[in-house]
Amino acid sequence: MSDESTEKIVIKKPFRFKFYFTIAIVVFLIFGSAYFAGFNVYEVITNLGQTFRLLDKLFLPPAWDYTERIIGPLFETVQMAIVGSFLGAIVAFPVSLFAADNFIENKYVNTPVRFILNIFRTIPALVLAALFVAVFGIGSFAGIVALFIFSFGLISKLTYESIEAIDYGQVEAIKSLGANKLEVLRYAIIPQVLPQFMSYTLYAFEVNVRAAAVLGYVGAGGIGQTYERNLAMRYFDRVGMIIIVSFFAVLIIDVISRNIRKRLV
C-alpha cells in the first residue's frame, strides 16, 4: 500500500531548550574556569619553545647511568604499595561486613560504617601522606600508612557492594541447615565474594603503585622523593630517567595485575 497524498507533511520540531541550555552552561564553565585560573592559549603557544627545551634537557639524552640508583627507590615504591594494599585489604574485609545490609541487618550499624568509609575514600592519598609525614616524620612509613588508609577505603566500599549483590538463596540454604552467622559467612558469603575481593585488592595495588610514585613529593618515601630532590638540584637528565623508569614499571605492573584480575572474575 502506498501513500496517496502528495502533500508535504510538516511537523514543527520542538525547541530543545534543555539541550542548548546545558551546552551554554558547560561552555561558560570551561571558559569561566580558564579565565579565573589565568589560563590562556596564547601563552601556551608562545611558551612552546621552552617546553621543547625542557623535554630536550629531560630526555636527550636521559642519564642512563643513573638507572641503578633509581632501582632502590623504585623497589621501595612497589613495596610501599604492596604493604599498603595488603594491610588495607585485611582491615577492609571485616569492616565491609558491617557495612553490608544483608549480613548485619541493622541500619544503625550499616549507615555510620558506610559514612566513615565514604570519608576515608574522599581524602586523596597525597593529602593523607602530607598529614602522616607531619605525624610520623619524613620517610616511607608515612607513605605506607597513607596508602593503607586509602586502599582500605577503596576495597571496603567495593567489597561491601559485592556482598550485597550475592545470591541470597545460598545464604538462606546455609541458614536452613542450622548454621550460625560465622558459618553463613564461611559457607555462603566468602565463596561468593572471594574472587571479587582479591580482584579489588589487586586493583588497589595498581592504583597504589601510581600513587606511591608521587607520594615522595610530600616526603612520604619512594621514588617521588628521589624525583623531587633531583628536580630541586636541576639535574634534568636524571629526572628524565626517573620518569622513563617509573613509566615502564607502572605499565608492567598494570598489565600483569590486570591479567590476573581478568582470570579471577
Added chain:
Amino acid sequence: MIKLVNVSKTYKNGTEALKNINLEIYEGEFVAILGLSGAGKSTLLRTINQIIPVSSGNILFENVDRNTFEMYGDNPDKTIEYMNSKGLEINKEDLDLEVVDITKLKGKKMRKMRSHIGMIFQSFNIIKRMSVIQNVLSGRVAYNPTWRTLLGIFPEKDKQIAFRALKKVDILEKTYGRASELSGGQMQRVAIARSLAQQAKILLADEPVASLDPITTFEVMEYIKKVNVDDGITTIANLHHVDLALKYATRIVGVRDGQIVYDIEVKSKKNNEIIDDLEMVYGRPISDQDYVGEE
C-alpha cells in the same frame, strides 16, 4: 508431627501472604502444596523452619527431645527402635520429649531445631564454588563446634554420613568435583544429599523441579520419593504440576490468597475428581500447562 495454629504472615510492605493458616502434618506424609504463584506457598514453607518469621500464630513440633531438638515424630517408640537398628543406641529414659513451638525459639535453640529440618530449593542453592563433598558436609554444621566447621575439618563419622548420602542419590562419582560443573538435576541431587546428611526428619522442598527439564524432573522426584519412603522423612513440597502431585504425594493441600482452601488424601478420591476440585484452587480450569506430561 507438625501443627500450624492460626499462622499469619504480613510482610513489611503490607502484603498479607498467609491468613490464619491451620494445618496438621503427620509423620511420613508426602504433602504437595499446590496453588498459583503468589498464593503464599513459599512463605508457608519458609515459616515452618522460620527462615521467614511468622507475624502471629504457632508452629508446633510434637515429641521433640528438649536437649538435642531431635524429632521423634508421631510414634516415638517406633522411631527409637528404627534409630537403634541403625546403631544409634538411644534410650527412651534419657529423652525429654515435649512439644516445641519453633516460633518461640531464638539463637542457638532455633539453629539446633532448624538443623533437623532439611530444605531444597528451585534454584538448588548449593555453593557452586565448593566441591560436592564440602556441600554435603555443610549439612553437618550444626552437629559440630564452630571452629571445626569454619576450618572445614569434619570428623570421619560425618564424612561417612556424607558419602552414604551421596550414594543414596547415585552421585558418589562426583564427590570431589566442583559443584559448579554439575547439571541442574545433579545439583538438586546434591542438595537432597545435603538434607540427608543433616539426618533431617522433615524435608521442605520449594518448587524442587521447577527449573528442570521433564526427564530430569521425574528423576529428581523419584529421589525425593525414595528419601520419603525409605528413610521415613516427612516431605512437604511446593509443586507447580498437578500430575507430579498426583503421582508422588500422599496428600494435596491447595493454597489460594494465603489461605488453605483444599486438603485431601490422594488415595481417597479418583485423580480426575481431584483435578476437577483443583479448578477451585487455581480459579481456572486445569490445562496442559499444569502437567509435566508423560514420563
